[in-house]
Amino acid sequence: MKAIMVMFDSLNRRMLPPYGCDWVNAPNFTRLAKRSVTFDNCYVGSMPCMPARRELHTGRYNFLHRGWGPLEPFDDSMPQILSEHKVYSHLVSDHQHYWEDGGSTYHSRYDSWEFFRGQEGDKWKGQVAEPAMPPTLKSGAGNPLWRQDWVNRQHMRTEADHPQTKTFDAGLAFMTTNAEADNWFLQIETFDPHEPFYTYDRYLDPYPDTYNGLHFDWPGYQPVSEKPEEVEHIRYRYAALLSMCDRSLGRVMDVMDELSLWQDTLLIVCTDHGYLLDEHGWWAKGVQPWFNEVAHTPLFVWDPRTGVRDERRQALVQMIDLAPTLLEFFGLEPTPDMQGVPLAKRIIADQPARAGNLYGTFGAQVNVTDGRYVYMRGPAVPEQNTPLFEYTLMPMRMRALMELPTLQQASLHPPFPFSKATPTLKLPAHSASRRGAERYGTLLFDLKQDPGQKHPLLDDAIELRMIDMLLNMLRANHAPPEQYERLGLPQQGHADARHLQARAHHDLALQAEKGPDNQIAR
Template identity: 60%
Template structure:
């Protein structure tokens, strides 16, 4: 028994042919859907990148207890559990966040790993400032400078870190195809921004354009023209087509080596990316709309041999780890909230009624697969909001001394296995104000574009109580109930409903042919 997980970053399901997109060049995703099961109701959980990877490894939601950060000493790690059970685990990635302060404990859970440099603002190639040039103190400006330097070393597609990741992944599989009991995680940062690709992929989306060249949109409201929005979407699409070509190499290899009989294949992502929808760019500064949180998922399980079929059951990222454990005959821990998906792949057996999702300090969200409820904080203070950690690091830096002066050691939770944790007043990771954005309820059956928020207190109340059930199962801290204006014990009632905010902003879509090419109906 062997397993291959191919993981992309920021892969938007609405840009994929198996999910109804008929204009993008992605034949290998379509080919994959004919060789595997396609999930129609997969949702991410904890956002963004490293919180998603924490729940992938631990089978637990992350976002109610802490923001971006490493694996904790008390966490159950699926790669480590597999390794201890005699399954060889290997990770290949160009995702530089694993090597930053806030991700530094994930890759060492694998037996071996490989890292390829150069994505985004990866501090890779050194370039001393020229005379008269000063290094920017602004973090984002520094990232952009580093990215410009990195690109000078990636002129050929063969040199691109995505290409090198898939080269190494294919090498690992070819080297070990005749061995048993291994897992390889082939993980690329793409199609995450910046949307840097090559002419052969851009040719699929060539159109007249004389505006500013932009492949790295800011996180915030769309202020650009419709033509520039379309240009950015074309840049994203070209990079997605490059990802599709890399995926095709994996499928070709599985065909050539006849691996389908004994090798599980999971193709997934951590989240999507907003490209002008709802009047927003990117993520983390707006509610978690469907384009960002409703993710693509494909699974081939050689035990079930189901292919070319759809699955409607609601599944989440927290299920991926337990699925791998089950496949290799390793029992999950009682702390895991996810479920093995073997029977869901085989016969669409449901594993949950509802699922949570969100980012630390932003909306707390719940879906049952039809309705999506986005609960905003009770007031603009967004307090109390506490980090719970024994690894006090943020994304690229350690907690400051001022933050740590406010830390207190408290009794742990059952999932920390009786280990005490630091409780530290926190700040939301994103720049958006969830209170100002308001509480929203959507019916995806009648409003798949989430353009018309519902005002139905009875449906809202049902969704609140589903949310409370999941928060309690997650051992959410008391501060989260206070922040959300929800009862920590017992059911909610109509006094806890709060709908009625303004609908999302109008979207500056392209019109005519451009709108059709952008995949908008």
């Protein structure tokens, strides 16, 4: 048996033809849907990049205990478990965060790995002189990532030189070399279609983009202030890069056809999260609530044991389910600390995986959905958003070691049930990781009546039911006590009227929405 995972970063569900988009050129995603099961209720878990990848390895949520960081010494790692049971694991990727302090323990869990440099300001090519940059709509002055990205682009002028292309070239080479071998797992992971939206004319030309202003392919993580034609231009740029991703996906499927790999090879195609392209008046992700444009993700699975193809499933599933799915496929049991479940039963009979999906980012709103309602629980006192601590034995940030003033406040915390009798450092939360929760409160949405999440709902009975679902998941995840205090929730027992929060802070969220239709639903 063999398994292949194709993982994209920032892949928008709503931009894919199998999920209803009729204008993006992505025929291979349509082809994939006909060869696999399409999941309609897949949601993120912990966000963004490396928190999601910790979930991919461990099968359990990350975001209630810490933010961005490496795997912990006590973590179960799916590819390492496979390796220990004689299933060879190989990673090919251009995702530069694996090389930084905050992602430094992931790639080494595989038997072998290949990385391809150059994405999003990756510190790749050295150039002292300033790179040639066109006049841009968004100035990168003072931003080292922006400068480095323009250095790197000089070395990817053709599609063959692009790190996405090199990543898929390497994945196809592994498939070809090992087609006759058994018991292997290949993870092909590309940073695209993450910003900046840099691609080539063959993908740009089919789109009717008439924009002729200053160069613009990298929006900031901020509210949208651009003109409508500039917003449209970015959407076309994103779509073009997605079309490049679609071609890469098609290459994988072509080789699966040529080598008859469909007969014994599990195929998973997934992403870590989506991306806002002016919806809710925002670009990207990270500060605003995790609206469905970011949190509701695409997922396609072909399991050769079932033979189910060209069908859809409604079960609530998440990133935490992928590690158990891969282990089960190779005849291995998920570890006791894994909270996800294998997807095989969801594929065969659409059996529920869980009553609700929990998701969020460290220090911000804590979200839960039952598939119809989305409940975004904000802090009881948004302007304070306290207390909040991180628990880790790997004190690193995204691109740096944890700062000494924070480490100087560390204390030793008793083991969590999942830390395998190992205490952790308890550290005051980094202020930057809390900024989103400080500007938004609690929100409740009815996705059936309001799929665009424009009209926060006021319904005490539904909110109390969603709070109880949230409490059950917090407790199952061994959330630290201060999370309940921060969110204004009881650590024991059920919620009651004292814990209703939706009315209190709707005005904070509505201030950030655009347009006259953002009224509270009565």
